[in-house]
Amino acid sequence: MTLFRQTSPNSARMEVLPEHESWKTWFQLYGPKLLLCARQWTRSLADAEDVVQEAFVRFWRHQRSLPGEPMALLVTSVRRAAFDLARREGRRIAREERVAADEPQAYFQIPVDGDDRRAAIEAALRRLPDEQREVLVLKIWGELTFEQIATELGLSANTAASRYRYALAALRQQMTLAECHG
């Protein structure tokens, strides 16, 4: 599975859906973004999927009629579910042992369509320090503001913004190095 799919910048923006839309429409829109966010706080794709399932079901049943931005609510729910999962130590270990066998297929599949640039970005992103990568992912693909990120991660907005800039700079540096080495 690849981490990203190429699309136009505008289509990545979150739309406000009418409330009568089915959960499938919502999940199609929010699911991929949530899964990417969840992968920042979990050890495997399987764990991330568990977390997204739990968070989305909770949101759809109990929280979607609440005022506020759905994505911010969902990200909070995902993060909480990820931490709950991590606390369930026994289950985590069992899951990791199971995932160890198929981890390459789940995480490191190289694109076969010649999209080297996308693969390079993905690889560079994975090499970022965790605290920078999570801010970058929440800002770019989670579409949260620095204030929302700060609230979510327990930081100041300035720290969140700094980490974001550091992440971009590190990403650029890594990609420049990768291009130099062919």
Add this chain to the structure above:
Amino acid sequence: MDDELNSLESELRGLRPASVSRALSDRVSGALAAAPMRGANATVHWFWAGALPAAAAVVAVLLQLAPAKRGDSRSSTAVVASDVQLKPFAAENLLVSARDEGLVTLDDGTTARRERLRFVDTIVWKNPRTNASLTWTVPREEVRVVPVVFQ
């Protein structure tokens, strides 16, 4: 940020997270089907619009009566209860959204217009002695069916 970082940022925004697997969609579908949903699809009729504040008022009255009944008791519980003199302080019905769902035909054949309103109801109780407060906030959806007369 310099132009190069802005360019990289734009490039990143052009990448979309990969779709979720069919298996995950199926699992979510199963989990949502496993129990009845609450929330936006739940219809709250006019009865409940009045019943909710009424229920809140009953709770407030009970909270005030409870220490009075135990007034002659010298137990520590009664002493604690006598401090809980909460009185209704404020109530608010905040309209979050309203949507006109168009014309519908009722069972008797008449035409009506259906509107779906979403509120956040907030009721605050306060204890004047201690200034302690209790705030109750609940989302509420309301469907109004208004008869339409064609002229």
